[in-house]
Every structure is written in structure tokens, then in C-alpha cells.
Amino acid sequence: MRARxxxxxxxxxxxxxxxxRALREADVQVLRVGSRGLFWLEPLIEIETxxxxxxxxxxxxxxxxxxxxxxxxxxxHPLAFGDIEEHPFLKRQTRLTFARCGIIDPAxxxxxxxxxxxxxxxxxxxIGPEKIREEIAASGLxxxxxxxxxxxxxxxxxxxxxxxxxxxxxxxxxGDSGTYADRMLMEGDPFLLIEGMITAGIAIGxxxxxxxxxxxxxxxxxxxxxxxxxxxxxxxxxxxxLGSRYAFDLAIREGAGSYVCGEETALLxxxxxxxxxxxxxxxxxxxxxxxxxxxxxxxxxxxxxxxTILAKSGAFYQNFGMGRSRGTMxxxxxxxxxxxxxFETAFGPTLGxxxxxxxxxxxxxxxxxxxxxxxxxxxxxxxxxxxxPFDYEAFTARDGLIxxxxxxxxxxxxxxxxxxxxxxxxxxxxxxxxxxxxRIGSVRGMEVIDRLLAEPDSGAQVALLKDLCDxxxxxxLCALGGFVPYPVMSALQHFPEDFHSRC
Amino acid sequence: xxxxxxxPRDSWNETRAQKIIAAHLAVPGGLLPALHALQAxxxxxxxxAIALLAHQFNLSRAEVFGTVSFYHDFxxxxxxxxxxxxxxxxxxxxxxxxxxxxxxxxQHLKLNWNETSADxxxxxxxxxxxxxxxxxxxxxxxxxxxARLDSDKLTAILAEVGR
Numbered sequence: 183m184r185a186r187x188x189x190x191x192x193x194x195x196x197x198x199x200x201x202x203r204a205l206r207e208a209d210v211q212v213l214r215v216g217s218r219g220l221f222w223l224e225p226l227i228e229i230e231t232x233x234x235x236x237x238x239x240x241x242x243x244x245x246x247x248x249x250x251x252x253x254x255x256x257x258x259h260p261l262a263f264g265d266i267e268e269h270p271f272l273k274r275q276t277r278l279t280f281a282r283c284g285i286i287d288p289a290x291x292x293x294x295x296x297x298x299x300x301x302x303x304x305x306x307x308x309i310g311p312e313k314i315r316e317e318i319a320a321s322g323l324x325x326x327x328x329x330x331x332x333x334x335x336x337x338x339x340x341x342x343x344x345x346x347x348x349x350x351x352x353x354x355x356x357g358d359s360g361t362y363a364d365r366m367l368m369e370g371d372p373f374l375l376i377e378g379m380i381t382a383g384i385a386i387g388x389x390x391x392x393x394x395x396x397x398x399x400x401x402x403x404x405x406x407x408x409x410x411x412x413x414x415x416x417x418x419x420x421x422x423x424l425g426s427r428y429a430f431d432l433a434i435r436e437g438a439g440s441y442v443c444g445e446e447t448a449l450l451x452x453x454x455x456x457x458x459x460x461x462x463x464x465x466x467x468x469x470x471x472x473x474x475x476x477x478x479x480x481x482x483x484x485x486x487x488x489x490t491i492l493a494k495s496g497a498f499y500q501n502f503g504m505g506r507s508r509g510t511m512x513x514x515x516x517x518x519x520x521x522x523x524x525f526e527t528a529f530g531p532t533l534g535x536x537x538x539x540x541x542x543x544x545x546x547x548x549x550x551x552x553x554x555x556x557x558x559x560x561x562x563x564x565x566x567x568x569x570x571p572f573d574y575e576a577f578t579a580r581d582g583l584i585x586x587x588x589x590x591x592x593x594x595x596x597x598x599x600x601x602x603x604x605x606x607x608x609x610x611x612x613x614x615x616x617x618x619x620x621r622i623g624s625v626r627g628m629e630v631i632d633r634l635l636a637e638p639d640s641g642a643q644v645a646l647l648k649d650l651c652d653x654x655x656x657x658x659l660c661a662l663g664g665f666v667p668y669p670v671m672s673a674l675q676h677f678p679e680d681f682h683s684r685c
Numbered sequence: 686x687x688x689x690x691x692x693p694r695d696s697w698n699e700t701r702a703q704k705i706i707a708a709h710l711a712v713p714g715g716l717l718p719a720l721h722a723l724q725a726x727x728x729x730x731x732x733x734a735i736a737l738l739a740h741q742f743n744l745s746r747a748e749v750f751g752t753v754s755f756y757h758d759f760x761x762x763x764x765x766x767x768x769x770x771x772x773x774x775x776x777x778x779x780x781x782x783x784x785x786x787x788x789x790x791x792q793h794l795k796l797n798w799n800e801t802s803a804d805x806x807x808x809x810x811x812x813x814x815x816x817x818x819x820x821x822x823x824x825x826x827x828x829x830x831x832a833r834l835d836s837d838k839l840t841a842i843l844a845e846v847g848r
């Protein structure tokens with residue numbers, strides 16, 4: 183008997199390894215896979231039966247015998263879900279990027295290739311750099327890290343930049359709370375990212391790449407290192423990619439606990455072995471990037487979208503989505519939510535649909551008070567804004583951002599003034615220190631909010647806080663100081679009743 | 686779960702440190718990987734390592750110290766305790782009681798953030814997101830992730846690991 187067992191960090195964190203052990207002890211062959219992304223069902227296992235793969239979750243090690251008994255006896259089981267692909271949470275998704283996650287062995291290049299992997303790269307090798315860039319541009323793919331910059335334009339600029347040595351850098355410093363898609367993909371389908379980066383390398387004329395992974399993700403680091411080794415052994419990476427005339431290799435680099443290193447220029451400095459300080463732009467990294475050479479930096483999900491676009495065409499990918507947000511977005515439901523997990527869908531569903539219909543409301547059963555979208559630098563939205571469609575421009579129009587696609591749900595016990603203060607505290611802690619609005623402003627911001635909560639008449643402090651946010655927004659060098667006004671101002675605007683003296 | 690001891694920690698050994706650093710000199714931007722390797726071996730970045738790194742990488746001591754002190758991961762004050770508990774303080778864990786859990790653990794271990802217990806058993810550190818945001822509150826003990834925590838569950842795990 184064979185069973186797929188999720189070895190994603192989120193499954194291991196709730197006893198996944200003990201479940202795998204219990205299955206092995208019962209003579210079940212354990213197939214190591216990533217996560218399907220239905221985290222409330224982790225540890226999730228799928229057992230192969232004559233009538234297909236049958237899913238069970240959340241499984242405990244002590245519960246394994248009863249599951250095996252039910253499977254052998256053809257009986258029902260309270261944790262049984264049948265074919266997991268028929269589960270409404272998965273059925274409603276459009277999985278282009280996460281199609282393989284939770285199904286294949288992440289360390290097996292064979293399984294990757296047998297399930298449609300490398301098709302995009304083979305076509306990329308066939309059509310060459312210029313046509314690759316045309317496909318990417320035609321797909322309408324925008325940077326999935328948060329800024330939403332068109333990937334086609336970035337890749338073209340780097341291709342046209344002069345210089346013989348160019349670099350492809352993957353930003354896997356996924357520090358935003360509420361996001362885990364990069365981690366899940368690197369642990370569950372690392373070859374997809376590698377294929378995307380090789381494709382980018384061919385497209386811009388780069389032969390070397392780096393993946394910068396945060397140290398808080400030891401399992402993703404291990405999975406990527408293993409995949410790179412396997413890739414080299416099988417000729418996916420090296421002097422001749424899949425026997426072609428293109429060379430490409432890459433190195434995995436570990437971050438060191440700095441949030442600001444997720445900012446692209448700070449990441450470059452960190453890769454160069456320096457303090458992770460933000461660089462002033464211009465020059466843009468596509469012209470003067472890593473070690474001073476033309477460099478494209480993209481998020482994990484941006485590179486991971488490329489193989490699908492190449493395999494199925496830019497027009498195919500462009501068909502999904504709304505407005506100027508094309509393709510699919512792996513949305514991450516997190517926080518106090520009943521059905522928390524990864525929901526990949528074409529852009530367009532409303533925030534309310536995502537949180538209530540798909541997410542099932544809160545896990546605690548309490549009413550939702552606020553939802554933070556886009557990480558610690560994203561705005562807090564009240565339920566009155568739940569009609570906002572998940573789209574870059576629609577969120578911008580309401581003074582918010584979709585960022586890396588994380589949605590954190592808060593129930594009615596949340597103190598929004600406390601959340602605003604935390605945003606400032608986090609900014610103060612993680613500021614690289616290069617520009618004054620961020621370095622000093624964040625500390626002053628904490629002080630202003632503290633005074634506002636301590637003194638009876640707060641009119642002057644509110645005015646001061648708004649003024650400070652204005653300075654930080656327009657005067658900061660990067661998105662850390664520049665965006666921290668989003669959570670602060672949205673909390674103040676939508677939840678003014680929380681901003682009063684506590685004395 | 687069983688916690689494996691963190692890094693092997695030893696007294697300073699210049700020859701060994703030199704060897705570790707030398708292995709990273711040819712790596713582009715090798716200072717960060719060298720620091721990770723040093724910390725993995727010694728459990729922290731001892732003071733003499735700064736001068737040694739500066740010498741071998743041909744940098745100023747100020748540049749090396751500036752880099753080491755910039756990153757939360759590198760320990761300049763001494764090695765961590767036998768076990769390290771990293772508790773997530775970020776928003777997704779806050780929304781499911783992370784702050785209450787942190788307060789309870791501080792009281793239980795009688796430690797504040799970034800402190801090590803007098804007997805050297807535990808170090809308590811904050812972490813801002815482990816990517817387990819749908820299963821919070823979450824934490825990491827000696828590099829192993831744990832999630833769906835509450836104060837009772839985590840206290841029991843600490844007792845088991847610390848045994």
C-alpha cells in the first residue's frame with residue numbers, strides 16, 4: 183500500500199513526521215510530497231486504493247491504524263475526504279503554478295518531467311531569447327512579490343542592457359506575515375522555480391542565478407539545495423541545459439533574519455555579503471544590479487509562472503484575470519480563518535468571497551472585524567470594503583495593496599490602535615537605517631501612538647500622526663518606510679473608535 | 686517531539702576558524718555564508734572572528750562588524766542556550782492569540798525576548814513569521830517548526846524537549 187504524506191513545514195509542525203512513521207511501521211510505503219495547501223487538514227495523507235487516492239485529515243499518529251482498517255475494510259471514516267481534488271476548496275481553484283504541489287516527490291526530476299514539467303523550458307530553448315520575452319510580455323505577468331511591475335518589461339530591459347555577465351536573482355525572502363506561497367512552492371515543487379529561472383536566464387542572456395531564501399525557512403532551503411543537486415546531476419543545470427547551447431547554474435543563499443532584505447536592492451547588497459541596505463534608484467538593478475551587473479530580481483511566484491506561460495503560451499495565461507491583473511494569483515488565507523490555506527485563482531474574486539465563502543469566516547467563531555491584505559505593510563480593511571475585487575488597481579484605489587497575496591483575518595477582539603503601533607514598531611526594528619523618514623519616523627510613530635493612547639485630548643496627536651505618515655510615505659527610500667503608513671492610516675481611518683485615551 | 690541540540694559550541698579555535706573562512710573566500714559575496722558557517726560551528730560569532738574575517742576578506746573591521754550586527758541571526762553576545770525557542774510575533778499569529786502565548790511563555794521560562802536562562806537551558810527569541818500563517822500560533826524549537834499552539838501544549842513540549 184502507498185500513501186502520499188505531506189512533508190511541508192506546516193504539516194511537520196502539526197505532527198506530520200510522526201504520522202509518516204506510523205504509516206511505515208504499518209508497512210505502508212510513504213511517498214514524500216509537498217502540501218496541497220489545505221492547512222486545516224494537515225497532516226493530510228492520501229492512500230492509494232483500487233478506487234483512486236483517498237484523502238484523510240487532519241491525521242494523528244495514533245489515528246493511523248483506524249484509517250488503515252477503514253481502507254482495508256472498505257468502510258467509512260470520520261476523517262475521510264475521498265478524492266481530495268473533488269474537495270470544494272480545491273475544485274474552485276485554478277491551479278497553474280501549484281498544479282503539482284502535494285502530488286509529486288519534490289526531489290524527483292523524473293516525477294516533475296512526467297507531470298508536465300520541463301515542457302516550457304524545452305519550448306524556450308527551441309524559440310530562443312527574443313520569443314521567450316515576447317511570450318512573457320504577452321502573458322501580462324506582473325511581479326508577484328508585491329510591486330506588480332510587468333515582468334516582460336523588466337526582462338526586456340535586462341536583455342537590452344549592455345554587459346556580458348548578467349544575473350538572475352530570485353527573491354525568496356518571503357517575510358510578510360500571512361504569506362507562505364513561496365515556502366510551499368519551494369518545498370513542494372522546487373524544479374518549477376528552477377525551470378523558471380533557467381528560462382529567465384536564457385531570455386536575458388544570463389548564465390548564473392541566485393535564490394535568496396530567508397533563514398526562517400530551513401525546510402525550503404533544504405528542498406531547494408537538494409533540487410539544485412539533482413538538477414546538476416541530470417543536466418538541467420550546468421554548461422549545457424538539457425543538452426542545449428545554453429548554460430545556466432545557480433546557487434542557494436541563506437538570509438540572516440532581516441526583513442528589509444526582501445526589498446530588492448537590500449537583497450542585492452546582502453547577496454554581496456554586506457549589510458542589507460537599500461540602494462537609491464536609479465540606477466535600476468536591470469542596469470546596475472548584483473556585483474554591478476545587469477540583474478533581474480523577481481519573486482518565486484513570478485519565475486514559477488514562466489514555465490506555464492512558455493508551455494501553454496502567453497495568450498493562454500493572459501486569458502485569466504481582470505483589468506490589468508492577468509493570470510492567476512496564489513492567494514494565502516491566514517490568521518483567524520476556518521479554512522486557511524493556499525487558494526490559487528484568476529484575479530477578480532472579492533475580498534468577501536475569499537474570506538467568507540472560501541475561507542469560511544473565523545476559526546474562533548467570532549465575527550470578523552478587520553482583514554490585513556498584503557503583509558505588515560498592507561492596509562487593514564473593514565467588512566464594508568469586502569466588495570473590493572482581488573486586483574492590483576482595485577486595492578490601490580481603496581488605499582490598500584495586494585502585495586504578495588496574503589490575507590490575515592482578525593476577529594472582533596483586535597485592538598486596531600495596537601496593530602497600528604505594532605506596524606511602527608516592526609518598521610523601527612527592521613529599518614535598514616539608510617533614510618531618515620523610516621529610521622526616525624517609525625520610532626516617532628510609536629511615541630505618537632503611545633501618547634495618543636495615554637492622553638485624554640488626542641486631536642493634536644492624530645494630526646501629528648497623519649503628518650508623520652505623509653512624510654514617511656513620500657520621503658522614504660523604499661517600501662518599508664514608504665508603505666508602513668498603509669496599516670497605520672487604514673486603522674485610523676476605518677477604526678477611529680480605537681484611537682482614544684485608555685486612561 | 687525531540688529537540689536536537691542547537692549548534693555545537695566550543696571555545697575559540699583560530700585554526701579552525703581560519704579554515705572555515707578560507708573555504709568562503711572564493712565565493713562571491715562570501716562574507717554572509719562564512720558568518721553562517723562560523724556560527725554553525727562555534728554557536729556564535731566570537732570577537733576574535735571579526736578581526737580574522739576582516740583580515741582574510743581584506744575588509745575593515747568596521748565593515749565586518751557592521752555586517753554582523755545588522756542581521757538578527759548572528760550572535761555577538763555569546764552562544765544561545767542548549768535549546769532555542771523562537772516564537773512568532775507577526776500579525777497572523779497575533780490574530781489567533783500569539784501575544785497571549787508569548788506573555789505566558791515569558792512568564793513560564795522567566796525570560797524576556799533575547800534572553801537565556803541562568804542554567805543555559807533555554808533562549809527565547811522573537812521571530813517575525815515562519816510561514817505557518819494558517820496554523821498559528823506557531824514557533825520553532827531548535828529549528829523544528831511547531832504550530833496550532835496554546836500555552837498548555839507549548840509548555841508540555843518545552844518540558845519534553847528540555848528533559
